[in-house]
Amino acid sequence: MRVIAGIDCGTGFTKALVIGQSPGGTPHILGKARVKSGVNADAAAEEALRIAVVSARLRREDVDYIATTGFGRYSVAFRDIQITEITSAARGVHHLLPEAECVLDVGAQSTRAIGIAGGKVKQFKSNDKCAAGSGMFIARAAKYLEVPLETVGEVSLASRHPQPISSVCAVLAESEIINHVSAGVTVEDIFRGIHESLADRAGALLRRVGMRDRIALIGGVALQGGIVKALEERLSVKVDVPPDCEYVCALGAALLGAQRLLGKAKETSHAAGVRV
Known part of the structure; x- marks a missing residue:
């Protein structure tokens, strides 16, 4: 061996x-x-x-x-x-989910959509120009809102009235969060809004690589149930999270x-x- x-x-x-x-x-x-x-x-x-x-x-x-x-x-x-x-993600996903044809990789500072076939990359699109669509933005929001990062997914799932985060700039998005807090919006609704915002940005990337009705979600953010739910509801897809997604x-x-x-x-x- x-x-x-x-x-x-x-x-x-x-x-x-x-x-x-x-x-x-x-x-x-x-x-x-x-x-x-x-x-x-x-x-x-x-x-x-x-x-x-x-x-x-x-x-x-x-x-x-x-x-x-x-x-x-x-x-x-x-x-x-x-x-x-990109190549590593395609090969790893294919090993764990052989039928997968569309991958969403949400990293600390970038988000990538990858179309694959047989474990090989067909095409991909990345958003690495702003942290607002990445895991780092979620981590910064969690720190500001004093919520343990490992609980963000559960907190988001408890939302009843999601508050949208419309800014595509991380700095302006943080200002929106501050305004929501000042207005008395709950942390549950804020995090749900963050997850929905990330899902919308991811959807734009996925459509450019040929989005399927099932996508594989990888990266540390995939551990957050709130983003899985947001993707499924906003994009009308089934999200598969492979074991050891990180x-x-x-x-x-x-x-x-x-x-x-x-x-x-x-x-x-x-x-x-x-x-x-």
Whole structure:
């Protein structure tokens, strides 16, 4: 068995996932970990990998190949290969949800819509010009409203009268939130409005890549039930959230890394006349 690590170097968090795979075998997850990215992508990647390896009950030297993806993928000095987050997301989703043809990846600072076929990217559109349509905006709103980020999804689901957030600029959207608070609007209705606003922006991206009646939602925001409900109601779609939704890009990178590693091993063995 070969051990491959995929590391997703995001702007908010760095996720490492370790898989084991043998030639012709089915890959299986051995361990995973998540740490805050901070200002040093290389250090964050090393720490995430260290914890993931420990959780897999392995040693660092047991890792045969390392594939990085995400915003900081080029900053990891110990990588063997770097892969775009779009390609990694498509591969990871296909492994977990083979029938998926449309993916929405909501990251800390950007949102991406990806059309896929057989795990390969057909087309994609991104919104990375403003934080108002990203997970970071939700986190900032949670901090201002003094709501634990991990409870935002449940808080949003409790809304009875959602209040829209119409601004496409994060700064102006924050001003809207302040105005809602001053007017006595509940945090439940504010967060529901934030989720609906994000869903509307995501819908514009999804339609540009050929939105289907089912979409796969990945990234940390996918853990918030409020955004799932908002997407389903605003866009009239069924939202599928794969297991380990935060680690899908790391998984995709690991799978593509395994493909590269085992493919190279096969080529070497054939050249030497050895059967793999």
